[in-house]
Amino acid sequence: MKLIDRIGATAAAVVVAAGLSGAVQAAEWKGWNIHVPDYPNTVAMDKFAELLDKNSDGRITLKMFHGGVLGSQPDAIEQLRIGAIEIANFNLGPIGPVAPEANVVSLPFIFKDQDHMHRAMDGAPGEQISAGMEKIGIVALAWYDSGARSFYNTKKPINKPDDVAGMKVRVMNNDLYSGMISAMGGNPSPMAFSEVYQSLKTGVVDGAENNWPSYESTGHFEVAGFYSMSEHLIIPECVCINADVYNALSDADKELVRNAARESSVLQRELWAKRAEASREKVIKAGVKFNDIADKKAFQDAMKPVYAKFLESNPDLKPLVEAIQATQ
Numbered sequence: 001m002k003l004i005d006r007i008g009a010t011a012a013a014v015v016v017a018a019g020l021s022g023a024v025q026a027a028e029w030k031g032w033n034i035h036v037p038d039y040p041n042t043v044a045m046d047k048f049a050e051l052l053d054k055n056s057d058g059r060i061t062l063k064m065f066h067g068g069v070l071g072s073q074p075d076a077i078e079q080l081r082i083g084a085i086e087i088a089n090f091n092l093g094p095i096g097p098v099a100p101e102a103n104v105v106s107l108p109f110i111f112k113d114q115d116h117m118h119r120a121m122d123g124a125p126g127e128q129i130s131a132g133m134e135k136i137g138i139v140a141l142a143w144y145d146s147g148a149r150s151f152y153n154t155k156k157p158i159n160k161p162d163d164v165a166g167m168k169v170r171v172m173n174n175d176l177y178s179g180m181i182s183a184m185g186g187n188p189s190p191m192a193f194s195e196v197y198q199s200l201k202t203g204v205v206d207g208a209e210n211n212w213p214s215y216e217s218t219g220h221f222e223v224a225g226f227y228s229m230s231e232h233l234i235i236p237e238c239v240c241i242n243a244d245v246y247n248a249l250s251d252a253d254k255e256l257v258r259n260a261a262r263e264s265s266v267l268q269r270e271l272w273a274k275r276a277e278a279s280r281e282k283v284i285k286a287g288v289k290f291n292d293i294a295d296k297k298a299f300q301d302a303m304k305p306v307y308a309k310f311l312e313s314n315p316d317l318k319p320l321v322e323a324i325q326a327t328q
């Protein structure tokens with residue numbers, strides 16, 4: 001073989017090898033989600049996976065693990081931070097304890113309604129919250145809806161903060177939620193989502209709090225038949241990615257991944273609105289006693305110590321709290 005041919009052959013081999021290693025190195029991400037198969041978030045995360053695959057011609061693939069099979073949400077947050085999983089749909093509630101900026105959305109009644117939450121998250125407050133999450137290794141690609149959380153329990157309707165007094169109420173892992181229950185004289189019980197059904201059933205707790213779709217999809221309505229519309233928390237959720245994984249992508253792939261997440265969030269929000277309605281109808285048909293709380297002032301007033309304590313420990317976050325409250 002002439003030298004020039006040999007060089008040609010070597011170059012061709014290098015190209016083939018590079019091609020192969022490119023194929024071998026194609027990203028195969030693992031994704032965490034806590035919800036059941038037909039839940040809006042589950043369908044939307046599957047759509048996200050499909051878009052990644054399609055728009056990258058198979059270079060980026062995401063295998064979703066639904067139903068919390070990869071662990072509880074607080075565990076999954078740590079797994080995402082260290083890169084044991086690459087992608088997740090998280091509620092910002094359990095992220096708050098490790099990312100103070102993100103904790104602001106867990107202050108009860110900080111958002112007036114879902115539209116206010118959207119405007120704040122799509123504006124400067126959302127940017128500051130994202131930046132806070134990046135500091136702990138999590139990049140928020142898009143926001144999902146999670147409706148409003150209200151109290152439900154096994155015993156009686158709740159109409160005023162005093163009705164919570166003496167009740168043992170499950171909360172997500174976050175001191176703000178424990179403080180919220182204590183401020184009404186109740187006993188907070190932080191616990192994983194997957195344990196709530198049994199705990200309600202066996203009387204380990206008297207109540208919990210969540211939105212209509214989670215109350216319905218988990219079957220909690222079967223064992224805690226009083227749902228009282230306090231709507232005390234409107235917590236956004238994220239499609240999140242490990243920051244190192246994200247930062248290693250080319251600019252074009254960053255864009256591709258963000259666009260796919262955003263497209264999935266459009267779908268999630270549409271499905272969410274429908275599911276919230278359908279879940280509500282389903283549980284009421286099944287016999288759930290539901291009461292509206294038209295005047296929430298007593299609950300809002302009861303939360304003053306929660307705000308005071310939060311701002312005392314996070315004085316630098318006061319402008320963020322005020323910026324959210326002032327968002328028109």
Ligand code: GTR
Pocket residue numbers: 034073090091093146172192193209210211214237
């Ligand atoms: C749901 C939320 C989950 C989880 C759950 C809980 O509304 O979508 O991510 O946070 O509440 O109460 O643990």
